[in-house]
Amino acid sequence: MIKSSTPVWVLIFSFLFGFEKPSVKLITVISFIVFGVWLTIDGEPKFDNRGFLLVLTAAIASGLRWNMAQYLMKSGGKSNKDNSPLATMYHLSPIMFITMLSLSLIIEKPFQQQIGTNSFYFDSVSKALASLAVMSFGGVLAFIMTIAELYLIKGTSTVTLSVAGISKEVVVISLSVLIYGDELTAKTYMGLAISIFGIIGYNYYKYMASATKKHTE
Numbered sequence: 001m002i003k004s005s006t007p008v009w010v011l012i013f014s015f016l017f018g019f020e021k022p023s024v025k026l027i028t029v030i031s032f033i034v035f036g037v038w039l040t041i042d043g044e045p046k047f048d049n050r051g052f053l054l055v056l057t058a059a060i061a062s063g064l065r066w067n068m069a070q071y072l073m074k075s076g077g078k079s080n081k082d083n084s085p086l087a088t089m090y091h092l093s094p095i096m097f098i099t100m101l102s103l104s105l106i107i108e109k110p111f112q113q114q115i116g117t118n119s120f121y122f123d124s125v126s127k128a129l130a131s132l133a134v135m136s137f138g139g140v141l142a143f144i145m146t147i148a149e150l151y152l153i154k155g156t157s158t159v160t161l162s163v164a165g166i167s168k169e170v171v172v173i174s175l176s177v178l179i180y181g182d183e184l185t186a187k188t189y190m191g192l193a194i195s196i197f198g199i200i201g202y203n204y205y206k207y208m209a210s211a212t213k214k215h216t217e
Contacts, residue, residue, distance in 0.1 A: 002055040004037035007162040009063030014159055017067050025205055030159070033166050033198035039191025040173060066149075066158040073154045085150035089143075163202050170195055 007030050014020040073088055121131040152161050170192055176182040184192075 001038050001041055002052060003059060004034050004041070005056075006059045006062050007034055007159075007166065009060050010066060010158050010162040011063075013063045013067040014157065017071055019067065019070060019157055020159055026159075029198055029201045029205055030162075032201065033163065033195055036191045036194030036196075036198055037166060037169060039194060040169075040188050041191075063158075066153060066161060069150060070153045070158050073150070085147055085154055088150055089147060160202075160206070163199055166195055167199055170199075 011020065011027070011030050015022055020026065069088060069092075073085065120127070122128045149161055152164065173182075173184075173188075173192065177184060
């Protein structure tokens with residue numbers, strides 16, 4: 001439920017950075033989408049203070065991160081090459097790699113475990129190669145996804161990216177039902193319907209805003 005608040009933080013930082021103008025319609029549409037995503041989370045939640053703070057911090061940081069990326073690409077640089085998505089990825093990748101590697105070494109402590117002797121995925125050469133192939137494939141997909149997200153931000157806005165992310169969640173839930181046979185409740189179906197309705201409403205809002213801008217020009 002806390003993760004579903006990410007679009008709200010994206011919108012708040014978009015207002016602070018000046019990328020979006022405060023609008024009752026826009027706030028209503030985003031709130032509608034967040035409410036729909038919240039409904040899709042079925043089951044009784046077990047509240048944990050540490051988990052709550054971690055997920056809330058991640059949601060806030062996500063909103064700030066994407067808005068800073070938009071600021072970097074649309075406001076910084078002397079030429080289009082300096083603020084292109086590929087150039088942005090080139091500068092961000094080393095920082096992300098060092099940060100994730102440091103956290104992994106601190107939290108997972110791989111050197112204190114005998115990897116390969118007690119792991120199902122690395123207990124043989126064939127399984128180790130298969131595991132590395134799967135991880136490499138996931139890394140390539142993550143790279144392509146990040147580049148696509150940066151291009152989307154450069155061409156539109158972080159709010160549009162946030163809404164597209166909700167669309168991804170809807171697709172993931174739908175595939176989990178079709179492939180893995182997950183069962184959805186009436187509450188989940190209602191949340192999906194509300195989310196889709198909110199996404200349609202956002203697209204209509206952006207279309208009307210674009211049409212009004214062209215008519216004014």
